[in-house]
Amino acid sequence: MNTVETLTAPAIEGDRWPMLEATPTGSASRVTAAAAAYLFRTATRRLGISVSEDGQPADIVLHRPEELYARLGRHGLIGLGEAYMTGAWDAPELGDTLTVLCRDLEGLLPGWAQRLRGVYERRRGEADVNTPENAREHIGHHYDLSNEFFALFLDPTMTYSAGLFSPLPSAEDLAVAQHRKIDRILDEAGVGEGTRVLEIGTGWGELALRAAARGARVTSVTLSVEQAALARRRIAEAGFDDRVEVDLCDYRAVDGTYDAVVSVEMIEAVGERFWPVYFAKIDEVLAPGGTAVIQAITMPHDRMVATRNTETWITKYIFPGGILPSTEAITEVTEEHTRLRVRSRLSFGHHYAETLRRWDTALRDRAEEVRALGFDEMFLRMWHFYLEYTRAGFAADYIDVQQLTFTRDEVG
Known part of the structure; x- marks a missing residue:
């Protein structure tokens, strides 16, 4: 069992956490906080989630309930995450408790509260749109935290995406599951001796290394300075720098012709406005008879449509500018703007849940090393919430x- 040790509020340093506003006050805030308290108690009682305000064991332990309700009243689920960051509440088994909530996210609010969403939900602004200029800043916000930080919880392959286990549940080493995932992508894309491969989103280079080991020639593009530096070093150390080129550039600037295009969990950072551009670029550079394989985190289409213009805790603190596509949106965009057509699909969401569980365990086990890198308690709580909320x-x-395999309709 993961126990929560921090019972007091982490210090909110204005220069380090400019987005984390102070607890709302005033008469209007008291009204919305009272409504949030009622809704919170009603929802947790209905879902069978125990709540304690006196430090007794429970699924949710409230240390400063007034702060939690004030934040919930102001910004809904964003406030839930912010109140966790500040230590206003804890959960001994955070992921399990959040899973119960996620199973009924749409049922958490009664109809009258649903109709008032416009009062507390924030709308995305132009700064969230992934123009070439914004995209570099958004990618740097997350991926350039430091390679040393990510190395503390990722497996030795430095792969920051879902593993593919066999079977599940499994005690299998995460690195084995990551290689199985990568190898399936390369197999689907037909990567072998002499294959010209474009990778959109380098990560820390493991897919490029696996492709080069098959005899492929790889061009990999990324906007992360930190990732590019480490990926180049790993590729050189493996003796593949004559087969792999890592370019620090936007996918929109790519040219050339490739037999295979692969992209692992990059589309989430593209943004809805640029999905047509992203897939049109793949269509443009794919050689006749070529194959593209995209690994994408997806969400139900109705939820994507309902939340596409709404700021969330994840987009505010973790992935600015991000949005998850639906499979319907991907199909619609590719059929309307490209000759690409989905030929096969593999769904393995529960494998991601297991991957995230392992990352979170590793990060919590190495919390002191995270602090030694200069990150504070608020950062640790933010990442614990992020990993467990996503899980x-x-x-x-x-x-x-999902892994989606595309070929081009040369007739269409």
Whole structure:
């Protein structure tokens, strides 16, 4: 069991957490906080989630309930995450509790509260749109935290995407599951001796290394300075720098012709406005008879449509500019703007839940090393909430991860 040790509020340093506003005050805030308290108690009681305000064991332990309700009243689920960051509440088994919530996200609010969403939900602004300029900043916000930080919880392959286990549940080493995932992508794309491969989104280079080991020639593009530096070093150390080129550039600037295009969990950072551009670029550079394989985190289409313009806790703190597509949206965009057609699909969302569980365990086990890198308690709580909230989404089947294989309709 993961126990929560921090019972007091982490210090909110204005220069380090400018987005984390102070607890709302005033008469209007008291009204919305009272409504949030009623809704919170009603929802947790209906879902069978125990709540304690006196430190007794429970699924949710409230240390500062007034702060939690004030934040919920102001910004809904964003406030739930912010109140966790500040230590206003804890959960001994955070992921399990969030999974229960995720299974009934749409049922948490009664109809009258649903109709008032416009009062507390924030709308996305132009700064969230992934123009070439914004995209570099958004990618850097997350992926350039430091390679040393990510190395603390990722497996030795430095792969930051879902593993593919066999079987599940499994005690299998995560690196084995990551290689199985990568190898399936390369197999689907037909990557072998002499294959010209474009990878959109380098990560830390493991897919490029696996492709080069098959005899392929790889061009990999990324906007992360930190990832590019480590990927180049790993590729050189493996002796494949004559077969792999890592370019620090936007996918929109790619040219050339490739037999295979692969992209692992990159589309989530593209943004809805640029999905047609993303897939049109793949269509443009794919050689006749070529194959593209995209690994994408997806969400149900109705939820994507309902939340596409709404700021969430994830987009505010973890992935600015991000949005998860639905499989219907991907099909619609590719059929309307490209000659690409989905030929096969593999869904393995529960494998991502297991991957995230392992990452979170590793990160919590190495919390002191995270602090030694200069990150504070708020950062640790933010990442614990992020990893467990995301795990809950997969465990509850609210979101999914899929490998989508495309070939081009040369007649269409």
